[in-house]
Structures are given as C-alpha cells and as structure tokens.
Amino acid sequence: MLMNAYKRFPVNFVRGKGPFLYSDQNHEYIDCVSGIAVNCLGHSHPAMVQAAKEQSEKLFHISNLYQNDMQTLLAQKLIRNSYHQQVFFCNSGTEANELAIKIVRKHGHNIAPNKTKILYMKESFHGRSTGALAITGQEKYQVDFRPLMGDVVECEFNNIEMAKSLVNEDFCGIFIEPVQGESGIRAVTSEFLQTLRELADQFNALLVFDEIQCGMGRMGTLFAYQQMNVVPDVVTIAKALGGGVPIAACLTREKANNIIVPGDHGSTYGGNPFVCAIAHAVLTELIDHGVVAAVEERGSYTQKKLNLLKVKYPFVKEIRGKGLLLGIQFDESMVKASDVVNSAFEARLLLVGAGDNVVRFFPPLNISLDHIDAMVGRLEQVLDNIVIQ
Structure with missing residues (x-):
C-alpha cells in the first residue's frame, strides 16, 4: 500500500508526551530521536x-x-x-x-x-x-x-x-x-x-x-x-x-x-x-522562555554522562558534538552502530544512527536532567548486553 521508501521499526506510535512515546500496545518508549532533531520541545507541548x-x-x-x-x-x-x-x-x-x-x-x-x-x-x-x-x-x-x-x-x-x-x-x-x-x-x-x-x-x-x-x-x-x-x-x-x-x-x-x-x-x-x-x-x-539558554548546561551534563560510558566501554570511541547535538562513535571493529540502535529499540529507547559508525543522541531541548539520566541509564543497560564482534 505505502511506497517502500523507509525501513520502519515494528511499532505504531499513537501518542506522546514530553520525551516519551506510546505505542498502540500502550508500551512506553524514551524518545532520543526527537523526529531527527525536529521535536525540540518534545511531544504535545502545551504551547x-x-x-x-x-x-x-x-x-x-x-x-x-x-x-x-x-x-x-x-x-x-x-x-x-x-x-x-x-x-x-x-x-x-x-x-x-x-x-x-x-x-x-x-x-x-x-x-x-x-x-x-x-x-x-x-x-x-x-x-x-x-x-x-x-x-x-x-x-x-x-x-x-x-x-x-x-x-x-x-x-x-x-x-x-x-x-x-x-x-x-x-x-x-x-x-x-x-x-x-x-x-x-x-x-x-x-x-x-x-x-x-x-x-x-x-x-x-x-x-x-x-x-x-x-x-x-x-x-x-x-x-x-x-x-x-x-x-x-x-x-x-x-x-x-x-x-x-x-x-x-x-x-x-x-x-x-x-x-x-x-x-x-x-x-x-x-x-x-x-x-x-x-x-x-x-x-x-x-x-x-529560556529553552535555548539552558541547552549549554543540559548539553554539558549529557556529555559528562556519555563520557562515563566511554570510560566504561572499550568499544565507545568518541563522544562528539556540542549542546544537545551529540553523537556516540563506536569502534567498528567491535560494535556496529546499527546494532546499538536495534538493541536500544528492544529496550524501548529510541536512537538513530549516522555515518562514521555513529549513533546520534538527540533529546528534546527542554529535557530535564532526570530524563537525561533515564536515557543514559537505559543506554548503559543496552551497552552492557552488547556482544563484541
């Protein structure tokens, strides 16, 4: 019926609130894709x-x-x-x-x-x-x-x-x-x-x-x-x-x-x-209302959290970017970025890949520090279960 232009994940989202999306099965996902840098205020923002x-x-x-x-x-x-x-x-x-x-x-x-x-x-x-x-x-x-x-x-x-x-x-x-x-x-x-x-x-x-x-x-x-x-x-x-x-x-x-x-x-x-x-x-x-003014602080906090993953996992090669335009580069000889994205999806964390074996980390710009902790924590759980090639 639809033209075969996208490789879609097997989920149908029907509503969202803030950094969360909910499927037609009422499963909650943490959205760190943000529509690929579109949903800057998260989902269903009151304004x-x-x-x-x-x-x-x-x-x-x-x-x-x-x-x-x-x-x-x-x-x-x-x-x-x-x-x-x-x-x-x-x-x-x-x-x-x-x-x-x-x-x-x-x-x-x-x-x-x-x-x-x-x-x-x-x-x-x-x-x-x-x-x-x-x-x-x-x-x-x-x-x-x-x-x-x-x-x-x-x-x-x-x-x-x-x-x-x-x-x-x-x-x-x-x-x-x-x-x-x-x-x-x-x-x-x-x-x-x-x-x-x-x-x-x-x-x-x-x-x-x-x-x-x-x-x-x-x-x-x-x-x-x-x-x-x-x-x-x-x-x-x-x-x-x-x-x-x-x-x-x-x-x-x-x-x-x-x-x-x-x-x-x-x-x-x-x-x-x-x-x-x-x-x-x-x-x-x-x-x-100060969302952009707070991005530097939120971004710095997120980068510190992600850099702790770099210290913990030998296959995390580099944390790239500034503000909340962030990417995690993986050592391709050990881990493929696409495998991380797929494993994260199974853990109900939404991520998107990029070139150079990078996974993009794009939370909403108004994300709270608690939600950043939740995103990075779930990513850490995913990386704990990654099988090194």
Missing part, C-alpha cells in the same frame, strides 16, 4: 497545542497571494534574533536548500554568464530532491539518479588548501553544514569556515549555511553561526523551527537580499497561517 487550537479556529491556509499576519510575526521574530534581513517560508529543509541554490545561481548570472559553479562538501547531506542531491556529497544517495544538476564541485570537509585550489571567479556559491549531521556529527573548524568566508568575498560568491539539523537551538544558540566568527549570506533552517509541523525557511542578508523577485519562486503551502502560528509558539519557548 504548541494551544497555538494549534487557537489558529485552527481562525484560519488554516490562504495563498501567498495575500498578506498573512502569522507569517509576518514569525518572520519578524527570526529577523530580530538573527543577522539576516529577509525570509522565505517553505515546507522542508530540502525545499529551503533548493531555494538557496536558485539564489546563488541567480546571483552568479547577475554578474557573469559563466559564474555558475557551486562548491559543496564531501559527506554532506542537503536533501533528496535532484538539486539538493547534486550538492550532497554521498555517492550512495546519488548513484541511481544521475544525471544530476551540473556545475557542482566537491571539496573535502575542513581541507583548506583544497578549497583554495578549487574556488575561482566561476563560482557563485559555497554550501556547508557547520556540523555534518548525517555523516556522523562532524564539526567544521573555525579556520576552514574563515577560509570559505574569505573565498566567497574574494570571488563574489554567496556563502550558504545549511543549519537544518544543527540550528534552532540544538547547539546552544538559536543559529549555529551565532557561536562562530563567520556569518553566512544565506542560511537554511527547518526541523526544530516547527517543532513537528512542516515548515522551513531560507534567510538572506545584504548582497543575497532582493535576488528573488515575483515569479522566480513560490510555495503553495509554505508559511501558511497554521504552521506559522505553531512555529511562532515554538520560537517563543526557545527564545523568550
């Missing part, structure tokens, strides 16, 4: 529920042909809390990246006909649509869908000399995730990021940050770039922006502003009143 109720009694959807107060309020909140000036709302991170591609390409065309090349990073992940897939540096996702969009050039992540050797006047854009999530919670170095900023400025290209997984508070600031010394021309966000409803955004600043004009781009559902009302409630919790 989101109230916003959904209030807005559903007013207006679900209107075309973007008309003004939309909730969209304006959400845009204002993002702009006031960022270094950017313009916002376009869409439905998913992939869509936000597709718009970013169009922005950098049009920027290039406005300068010179052959200024079309885009630099992207090896092991990156920007989405599964054909444009975003072309700048996703993982062959396993690309191979069956070629030919993809052309004039894209791959660079090794954090390789300064390689970036310098590749970028020239023909480049219109540079795409990077400040932390590569899908490939194993791999963080960019400040030196590499500064190099990309300098190259973009030197050759009049636009620097784009994909913060779909690492942004919206997960690293301890609303935007990941706010704790770096580099500000991107374009930043894409999604996932936690809606806390569970489908909304994403592409934000621009300065020379990236006003590139898109009527007719260049659009979205039927993007930024409708219903999703914007809920996203506004999410941002209010994150910013005004």
Whole structure:
C-alpha cells in the first residue's frame, strides 16, 4: 500500500508526551530521536497545542497571494534574533536548500554568464530532491539518479588548501553544514569556515549555511553561526523551527537580499497561517522562555554522562558534538552502530544512527536532567548486553 521508501521499526506510535512515546500496545518508549532533531520541545507541548487550537479556529491556509499576519510575526521574530534581513517560508529543509541554490545561481548570472559553479562538501547531506542531491556529497544517495544538476564541485570537509585550489571567479556559491549531521556529527573548524568566508568575498560568491539539523537551538544558540566568527549570506533552517509541523525557511542578508523577485519562486503551502502560528509558539519557548539558554548546561551534563560510558566501554570511541547535538562513535571493529540502535529499540529507547559508525543522541531541548539520566541509564543497560564482534 505505502511506497517502500523507509525501513520502519515494528511499532505504531499513537501518542506522546514530553520525551516519551506510546505505542498502540500502550508500551512506553524514551524518545532520543526527537523526529531527527525536529521535536525540540518534545511531544504535545502545551504551547504548541494551544497555538494549534487557537489558529485552527481562525484560519488554516490562504495563498501567498495575500498578506498573512502569522507569517509576518514569525518572520519578524527570526529577523530580530538573527543577522539576516529577509525570509522565505517553505515546507522542508530540502525545499529551503533548493531555494538557496536558485539564489546563488541567480546571483552568479547577475554578474557573469559563466559564474555558475557551486562548491559543496564531501559527506554532506542537503536533501533528496535532484538539486539538493547534486550538492550532497554521498555517492550512495546519488548513484541511481544521475544525471544530476551540473556545475557542482566537491571539496573535502575542513581541507583548506583544497578549497583554495578549487574556488575561482566561476563560482557563485559555497554550501556547508557547520556540523555534518548525517555523516556522523562532524564539526567544521573555525579556520576552514574563515577560509570559505574569505573565498566567497574574494570571488563574489554567496556563502550558504545549511543549519537544518544543527540550528534552532540544538547547539546552544538559536543559529549555529551565532557561536562562530563567520556569518553566512544565506542560511537554511527547518526541523526544530516547527517543532513537528512542516515548515522551513531560507534567510538572506545584504548582497543575497532582493535576488528573488515575483515569479522566480513560490510555495503553495509554505508559511501558511497554521504552521506559522505553531512555529511562532515554538520560537517563543526557545527564545523568550529560556529553552535555548539552558541547552549549554543540559548539553554539558549529557556529555559528562556519555563520557562515563566511554570510560566504561572499550568499544565507545568518541563522544562528539556540542549542546544537545551529540553523537556516540563506536569502534567498528567491535560494535556496529546499527546494532546499538536495534538493541536500544528492544529496550524501548529510541536512537538513530549516522555515518562514521555513529549513533546520534538527540533529546528534546527542554529535557530535564532526570530524563537525561533515564536515557543514559537505559543506554548503559543496552551497552552492557552488547556482544563484541
């Protein structure tokens, strides 16, 4: 009946509350996946529920042909809390990246006909649509869908000399995730990021940050770039922006502003009143009610707990990440990350894997320390029963 696009676990969840999910068999699971960094406030957060109720009694959807107060309020909140000036709302991170591609390409065309090349990073992940897939540096996702969009050039992540050797006047854009999530919670170095900023400025290209997984508070600031010394021309966000409803955004600043004009781009559902009302409630919790401000403390506490597992188990190789964007790398010669995820599921702890034999640890951003203890404690029980290869 359903297209065979997902490898699903044998469970049907019917309700959730905070960091817990409940199956149709009424079994309780601790959720440390958070919809892959989506459910930043956990499940059924009262502020989101109230916003959904209030807005559903007013207006679900209107075309973007008309003004939309909730969209304006959400845009204002993002702009006031960022270094950017313009916002376009869409439905998913992939869509936000597709718009970013169009922005950098049009920027290039406005300068010179052959200024079309885009630099992207090896092991990156920007989405599964054909444009975003072309700048996703993982062959396993690309191979069956070629030919993809052309004039894209791959660079090794954090390789300064390689970036310098590749970028020239023909480049219109540079795409990077400040932390590569899908490939194993791999963080960019400040030196590499500064190099990309300098190259973009030197050759009049636009620097784009994909913060779909690492942004919206997960690293301890609303935007990941706010704790770096580099500000991107374009930043894409999604996932936690809606806390569970489908909304994403592409934000621009300065020379990236006003590139898109009527007719260049659009979205039927993007930024409708219903999703914007809920996203506004999410941002209010994150910013005004102190959730993001507490992420650093919660993240530090979690990392200390996870590092105790590293001391205890020889197959735990490294604890990666910052804030609550965390990954546990296992020694592949002894333990496969997929086995940990599967064993955790049997113990009713939900985890998700990543590249580089990493298991991601993504609790809600408003998680309590007691719930962190419960998550790590259950993970410890799982690791106690891991059979070393």
